[in-house]
Amino acid sequence: xxxxxDMADLGQPKETLSQKFNKLNHLRHTIMDFSMMxxxxxxxxxxxxxxxxxxxxxxxxxxxxxEGWLMAPDVLSNFIPDAMxxxxxxTWASGIDPVSMHEMxxxxxxxxxxxxxxxxxxxxxxxxxxxxxQWVDGMSPEQLSEINAEARDIYGMSLSExxxxxxxxxxxx
Amino acid sequence: xxxxxxxxxxxxxxxxxxAPEEADAQSWKLWQEKPPVVNSMVIxxxxxxxxxxxxxxxxxxxxxxxxxxxxxLVYFGTPYRLxxxxxxxxxxNEGLKTLEQRYGREVxxxxxxxxxxxxxxxxxxxxxxxxxxxxxxxDSRFIGLTxxxxxxxxxARNFRxxxxxxxxxxxxxxxxxxxxxxxxxxxxxxxxxxxxxxxxVFIADQLALNLTRDGVIRPQTGNAPGAER
Numbered sequence: 001x002x003x004x005x006d007m008a009d010l011g012q013p014k015e016t017l018s019q020k021f022n023k024l025n026h027l028r029h030t031i032m033d034f035s036m037m038x039x040x041x042x043x044x045x046x047x048x049x050x051x052x053x054x055x056x057x058x059x060x061x062x063x064x065x066x067e068g069w070l071m072a073p074d075v076l077s078n079f080i081p082d083a084m085x086x087x088x089x090x091t092w093a094s095g096i097d098p099v100s101m102h103e104m105x106x107x108x109x110x111x112x113x114x115x116x117x118x119x120x121x122x123x124x125x126x127x128x129x130x131x132x133x134q135w136v137d138g139m140s141p142e143q144l145s146e147i148n149a150e151a152r153d154i155y156g157m158s159l160s161e162x163x164x165x166x167x168x169x170x171x172x173x
Numbered sequence: 174x175x176x177x178x179x180x181x182x183x184x185x186x187x188x189x190x191x192a193p194e195e196a197d198a199q200s201w202k203l204w205q206e207k208p209p210v211v212n213s214m215v216i217x218x219x220x221x222x223x224x225x226x227x228x229x230x231x232x233x234x235x236x237x238x239x240x241x242x243x244x245x246l247v248y249f250g251t252p253y254r255l256x257x258x259x260x261x262x263x264x265x266n267e268g269l270k271t272l273e274q275r276y277g278r279e280v281x282x283x284x285x286x287x288x289x290x291x292x293x294x295x296x297x298x299x300x301x302x303x304x305x306x307x308x309x310x311x312d313s314r315f316i317g318l319t320x321x322x323x324x325x326x327x328x329a330r331n332f333r334x335x336x337x338x339x340x341x342x343x344x345x346x347x348x349x350x351x352x353x354x355x356x357x358x359x360x361x362x363x364x365x366x367x368x369x370x371x372x373x374v375f376i377a378d379q380l381a382l383n384l385t386r387d388g389v390i391r392p393q394t395g396n397a398p399g400a401e402r
Contacts, residue, residue, distance in 0.1 A: 135337075147335075154219050154333050155353070155366065165368050166351045167337065 132163050214375045215365055222355060222363035224331025229289065229318040236318060244284040244380070245357040249334040249350055251290050252317075261352055261369055262288065262315070268376025269314065275381065276390050283389055284380060286315045291325045291336060356380070358387075 136144060136159075144159075151162035226247075229236050246265050265286050273281035319325060329336060337349040352369025356379060365379045384390045 150333055154222060155216055155368075165370065166335075166353075167349050 218363040267373035271377035
């Protein structure tokens with residue numbers, strides 16, 4: 001006599017090899033994603049110590065997969081069904097403006113920029129530093145000393161803060 | 174573990190790790206485009222900031238003592254290259270509009286926004302613009318002041334403002350200048366300084382606080398700070 005479990009299986013198609021492979025593939029993707037996240041954390045910790053920027057590499061990870069979650073509840077109603085649909089289709093993405101994998105690589109490689117998450121912000125800092133260096137190099141030591149004192153005493157800023165607050169991107173016509 | 178459980182587990186992990194200060198996606202995007210760099214939206218006034226404006230001219234006529242007795246919002250800039258100037262003037266404009274909405278036109282009329290700019294020099298500014306229409310586009314209350322190159326630079330130095338590539342004899346286009354706005358009292362004291370990235374509400378609030386302290390806004394009759402609404 002067949003038991004209840006056997007009865008439930010009657011008439012159900014067996015899982016094909018392709019479906020099994022898809023499941024395995026989903027698992028592989030997920031393991032890769034988590035591996036990347038923890039590699040990024042490791043890079044930041046190695047570069048800046050455990051208490052600095054620990055959340056920075058996680059944020060791009062969240063943005064990459066769960067961009068819609070940050071804008072909940074407006075987007076959430078679309079986000080979960082889309083993600084589930086994509087998941088069923090064999091892909092692992094929300095379908096809502098996913099950040100490219102290259103951005104994630106940027107976060108992992110940018111351990112020296114702990115405190116600034118993401119490749120774009122890192123590149124922005126490099127441009128700012130280049131402008132600041134050019135600005136400082138264009139001044140005489142006396143002029144630099146005078147501005148430094150003024151920034152500190154009048155405006156309560158460091159020289160770099162003073163520069164960025166005033167001159168960043170301002171020379172463009 | 175099936176797909177749905179896997180997804181739910183991943184979502185829960187992401188929620189656990191999310192940083193609350195980055196919950197606003199729009200702010201996050203703006204932060205990426207332009208990281209906040211100023212550590213304060215309002216800088217306390219400094220006794221070393223300020224100076225006479227009487228040697229400058231407005232529409233070709235000397236200013237003299239016509240600005241005495243007024244609260245001033247002083248901004249040094251150039252009408253020849255506008256990207257941040259125009260944004261800063263709009264912030265000042267919005268601050269004044271907010272003050273007027275809160276306390277009325279009479280109160281707002283006690284404050285004069287002043288835009289001080291270097292004289293037009295074809296060698297420095299290849300393309301002159303129509304300053305009058307530029308200022309009026311910001312707000313009709315703005316008045317534009319200028320003078321000789323030396324007069325404007327001296328005034329800027331008195332206010333601790335700078336035209337970086339207009340200083341001295343280095344030439345340049347005046348394009349690089351500081352973006353501070355200086356709130357001056359009727360007797361010429363510096364009350365507050367607003368950095369270029371300040372918000373209009375900070376300007377409106379500082380004006381309201383100072384005008385209330387000086388009795389221009391009366392708590393018992395108007396919507397002064399702290400009064401019952």
